[in-house]
Amino acid sequence: MTRSLMPFYQRAITALTLLATIALAAVISWLTLTPQDMPKVNDLPIDKLAHAAAFAALILPSAVLRPRFLWWTFPLAALLGLGIELAQPYVGRSQEWIDVVADLAGLLAGTGLGLMLRRFLKSGPYKDW
Numbered sequence: 001m002t003r004s005l006m007p008f009y010q011r012a013i014t015a016l017t018l019l020a021t022i023a024l025a026a027v028i029s030w031l032t033l034t035p036q037d038m039p040k041v042n043d044l045p046i047d048k049l050a051h052a053a054a055f056a057a058l059i060l061p062s063a064v065l066r067p068r069f070l071w072w073t074f075p076l077a078a079l080l081g082l083g084i085e086l087a088q089p090y091v092g093r094s095q096e097w098i099d100v101v102a103d104l105a106g107l108l109a110g111t112g113l114g115l116m117l118r119r120f121l122k123s124g125p126y127k128d129w
Contacts (some may be wrong), residue, residue, distance in 0.1 A: 001060030014065075017062060028058060033091050034047065048102040051099050056113065065118075077103075085097065
């Protein structure tokens with residue numbers, strides 16, 4: 001890749017990171033603030049696993065593509081989780097503070113997984129990231 005293409009390439013990665021994060025935040029907000037029926041499977045905490053998975057997915061683009069964004073995406077994602085729990089009683093959903101813990105666990109897991117994935121990718125085919 002020539003040097004003249006690097007700024008465009010870097011801007012494209014940044015735009016992709018921001019677009020993916022905003023889109024995921026919108027989907028998570030919609031899913032958690034509208035009535036949903038989560039299936040119960042042998043008393044497994046499917047709801048908590050869904051929270052953790054959603055927030056892991058939310059932070060993953062920043063962790064993989066732009067880790068320097070984590071200093072602001074992580075706190076904003078945590079505030080999103082808190083805000084969702086505060087808003088849920090006003091939209092007919094139940095407020096469960098353990099969901100905030102699941103959100104934070106997902107953020108931590110997504111950050112760790114994303115940084116490991118980035119390290120793996122940079123050691124192989126994507127060294128120029």
